[in-house]
Amino acid sequence: MRRINSEFRTQYISEEGQKLTNRDYFGFVEMDDYACYILADSLDGELETNSARFVVESLIRSFVEGPTMNAKKLKHFMNQAHKELLKQRGGMHLKASVTMVVTDYKKLCYCYVGNSRFYLIRNARVLIKTKDQSLTQNLLQEEKITLDQAAAHEERNNLYSFLGDRGQPEILVSKKVPLENGDSFALFTRGAWENLSEEEFLEISKDAKEPQEILEKAEDIILGKQETEEVDNYSLAVTFVDKVYQSPKKKITLKKVLLIALPILLLAGGISLGLYLKHKSVKNKEDSLERHLASGEEYLKYDNYLKASEDYGEAKKLADSLKKKKISKEADQYKKLAEQILLSDEAMTAGDYKKAQSLYLKARDLSKEAGNVGKKYIDAQLKQTLDYIDVFDLMEIGQKKEEYGDLRGAIDSYRKARDKAAALYFSEGKDEALKKQAALEEKMEKDDQKTAAAAAAAKQESEAAKQVEEESQQAEEEKAKKEEEEQLELENKQKLNDQKNAIELENKANELLAEGKYESAVTYYQTAQAIYVRLEMTELADGINGKIKAAKTAIKEAKKETAESENTGEDGPGMSRKKSDK
DSSP states (O other): OOGGGSEEEEEEEEEOTTSSSOOEEEEEEEOSSOEEEEEEEEOSOOSSSOHHHHHHHHHHHHHHHSOOOOHHHHHHHHHHHHHHHHTOOTTOOOOEEEEEEEEOSSEEEEEEESSOEEEEEETTEEEEEOOOOBHHHHHHHTTSSOHHHHHTOTTTTOBSOOBTOSSOOOOEEOOOEEOOTTEEEEEEOHHHHTTSOHHHHHHHHTTOSSHHHHHHHHHHHHHHTTTTSOOOOEEEEEEEEEEOOOOOOOSSOHHHHHHHHHHHHHHHOHHHHHHHHHHHHHHHHHHHHHHHHHHHHHHHHTTOHHHHHHHHHHHHHHHHHTTOHHHHHHHHHHHHHHHHHHHHHHHHHHTOHHHHHHHHHHHHHHHHHTTSTTHHHHHHHHHHHHHHHHHHHHHHHHHHHHHHTOHHHHHHHHHHHHHHHHHTTOHHHHHHHHHHHHHHHHHHHHHHHHHHHHHHHHHHHHHHHHHHHHHHSHHHHHHHHHHHHHHHHHHHHHHHHHHHHHHHHHHHHHHHHHTTOHHHHHHHHHHHHHHHHHTTOHHHHHHHHHHHHHHHHHHHHHHHHHHHHTOOOOOOTTOBOOOOOO
16 A cells, blocks of 8 residues: 555646647556556557557556566567557558656656657756657767757657557666655656757746646747747646655564464464465455456457457456356356457458458347447447448449449449448459449440441431432522521530530539538539530539539538537546646
């Protein structure tokens, strides 16, 4: 119970700066005997997934499951988060820089990858700080640039190591550092340390009574830079170590008592010791069972079914050895559910979507029996399998229509398959559909050219016949010809006028679309398209379809953004997360 006999105070800020969203993330947990503080910075451009949050939550789960200051285990925690980033699907390449500080309230050590920074401050100076894993830091160490040059060097954010790297990241773990009363430590993301120098930080830390005082002054300095520089997401966490845990002095330790009493107990009777050891073994198994059940439940919450399966498998073994049938049955139920989801995921990854759909349906049945655990994940994966299957079905429909001679219908099916595949980031399906669509469109164009040529030849023959007839009935036919030419000229003028109107309507629609007046743009596009169809200008009419679709999509997106702006987010469970009020 070292926590209640020590005093640690932590506050932090995390803001988006001049970016649209904040993709930094800070989390910390203070347990009875250990605490950890983690700050991460997303390095990728993925907007749907916050890599930093993903890494922090993974590290906290691992730490809570097995709190430690062991360097090997801390590296294992980091590698686990690294592997989980790499396993993400959907074409995403998630990357993050992270620093993790661990303490037993007496000593401290830190573990990091990338360029998130850590300072340990003692007696108004930076006693220890991390070194960025960047090309600029290498140049600085090789004395090819000065410290002043490094602060603004163009390669300062070119990292050679980070979580999510295709290779193995270089994970650095410090030695354990004894803490003293009055120490403090801080964690910075790039957006904070780029705009807040070490000297400025020490100056605002001087004589501060609360972590909040430092955060407010730091934010004033950072925001003051936004008039001349672009301020990225910035996060800063500060912890005051007011009191370090001191172990109570004991003249006689439990170990000494056992060393004295053990020979007496052995002489008094091995039976009592045997019973004690048996009881202790049972108690250890029960404790381990509880840990595995709690850990398995936690992994299920975060859709980590591989680890959940492992934990529930161990829990079942322990429950069987303790003859706890009800718990064994429950653990086996969750284990089978996790394994079924893993099998479904494997089929999905392999591209066997119909098999994956069947397996996910079985997983959904198991989820119902287990109280709907994992149902949200399973339903999402089922929807994705249906989307993939729809792509193949549309391709097959297009093929059949092509065989029946319905080329326009086939092109429409291939276009729908292409669009759906693009929405799924299914590049192979998209390329195949696009290829088939382009081939048919080319064939249709050639057929139209042949038809036009045949029509021209027929017209020429007709005119020749008329010429023969004109020789015998010249007077009458000259009059008819004149009338016909006048009518044809009138029709051509009307067609040219209609074509000009259609082009002007289409240009006006382009202007409205650029101005964001999407509904008016649709009206103008449809009017222009109707004229092109009437004039039998099929290619121009078809060319407007994409513009109409873009305008309608923009209308939907605008409505969606309006609805989403009214929603609020929630933090993940199990973490203390506060935000500075400004």
